[in-house]
Amino acid sequence: MLRSDQILSTVEMIQKENLDVRTVTMGINLLDCRSDTIAKTCSNIEEKIISFAGNFVATCNEMSKKYGIPVVNKRISVTPVAMVGAGFEKNDFIEIAKTLDRAAGAVGVDILGGFSAQVEKGMTQTDREFIASIPDALAATEKVCASINIATTNKGINMDALAIMGHTVKDLAEKTADQGGFGAAKFVVFCNQPGDNPFMAGAIHGVEEAEAVLNVGVSGPGVIARALERLISNHPFPANLQFDELAEEIKQTTFRVTRCGELIGRAVSMSLGIEFGVVDLSLAPTPTVGDSVGEIFKILGVDAVGAPGSTAILAMLNDAVKKGGIFASKTVGGLSGAFIPVMEDSVLAEAVGEGSLCLEKLEAMTCVCSVGLDMVAIPGSVDADTISAIIADEMALGVINAKTTAVRLIPVPGKEAGDEVNFGGLFGASPILPIKNVGKSSRFIAWGGRMPAPVHSFKN
Amino acid sequence: MEKQMIVSVMSKDRPGIIAGITGAIFRLGGDVADLNQTVLCGYLTMILSVSFEPSTTKEDVLAAISHIKTESKFEVSIKELTEGELAEAVLPPEETYILTVQGPNRGGIVHGISLFCYERNINILDLATTLEADQYTMALQLDLKNCTCSLEVLREELEKHASSSGLTIMMQHNDIFQVTNEVTLH
Structure with missing residues (x-):
């Protein structure tokens, strides 16, 4: 039997600190669904998803009940659709998106990712048709998420695709103007996109993966925040408490959180007979009060998120989370770090409203954490080339630093800096972030071609 | 086949109780498989799972323990496990x-x-x-x-x-x- 204090601290973590499994995501390979007609291809896709994921949601709920830990989201990721539909045209891809939406609804998952293409070096005719379909496809569907990988450390940046991305983001927002441009919240542009990330909107089932796998996303910024507060307020020698002890607390807490996720993920995997993939321990905030990454910055010593020191804090947090998660799990993958999605984190959104957090500081912070400029609401008047250029800067950070970076910007139609936008639920709300130097990057975007891959030595 | 016994001992706590009891068991050729003890309000209680040669009886064990020199008396009870009890799983069940x-x-x-x-x-x-x-x-x-x-x-x-x-x-x-x-x- 375990010691009573161990038992009580675990009970505390589950009960009072929002411990949950953020998502169990089933990756399904759809490459064998391609048929000679779009109708047959769509019916193959629907059949395959239903046959693999028919019992998925019920099994997750059953395990969640058995272990008393909520599994918040049940999701599906599929093979990048541009590969599944090789040779199809724009309207065919819209049909595939509708099919995916229907299948996701039929099996009861919350969201489905993988309406995606990988074009880091060049685009095929199919890729162009696919990208052209994204605004209409996402406007016509509810649960489908799209992502495009336009850069990798090994191949550099595809500048032709980059130039299109600004327009795709703008079109997505404008086609969903009545919902505040919500369509853009379902679309991410990536550098070094992982094929086993369970978090949305960027989840795909990479072509390197098996037929079907289960990946688990565990989160828990609330658990980390409460553990730090406890350490700070109950420390026997407060004057001796230093930064490394705080890092250690984050590491140990992360270990415990990851273990719970792995336990449930493996139980679901065994029950469904589907291979277990990875645990992705990422601090992904939700708009719920007390489940914020921004709050951790304040606990760790800056009075405003974005103040000098914020980047260093995030670097420590991201690293401590990785160390705890990697030791805890047999197989770690996906992104595994800290997210800073502005709209989904009430404290970050507040910092934007107060003016302490600006685009440039966010960009700096993404150098040391997972993902990138995520869920940032910007004025609807920002032009497509400026959006592409913001994406370019973020892609360059990923290429040079050999890490995943991503951009999910929402140019909210009809709104300007300081106005508010609210998507409700997990997508959250935020004031619109002001963008400086709008309209000054068009000549750069117009070059097209490629940004060459960087040299991998002489790292200074 | 070896004989499995459960031995339970209660006494006022003092240094040397475990050494005394396990010493008596050792001299009888017993092998302690598991031992659990706790102290509450100055009283020690201990439960041991021990295997002995088939010829050893409960009375032998009781006598060996009663020969230990101690100021406070040991309250001892011993139970021999049946074959059916031995076969029962010792790991906690899944539920x-x-x-x-x-x-x-x-x-x-x-x-x-x-x-x-x-x-x-x-x-x-x-x-x-x-x-x-x-x-x-x-x-x-x-x-x-x-x-x-x-x-x-x-x-x-x-x-x-x-x-x-x-x-x-x-x-x-x-x-x-x-x-x-x-x-x-x-």
């Missing part, structure tokens, strides 16, 4: 849950919870309690294998019991505690 109960100290808390378990045919595998600043905390390891109701109903009834008794009651699967507190991944 092992941990129940924690917390609240201001008053009479009847342990009885209330243990009666609750008994009425549903739930076996208590282990139980530890602590009293600190008038807050009473119980942690129970439960076997729900033969529980008469479903997990869902049990949780509802626990909630009712919690609200009527003013206690904070939580039940979580044993595995959760194991994976969050032990390094080995099962």
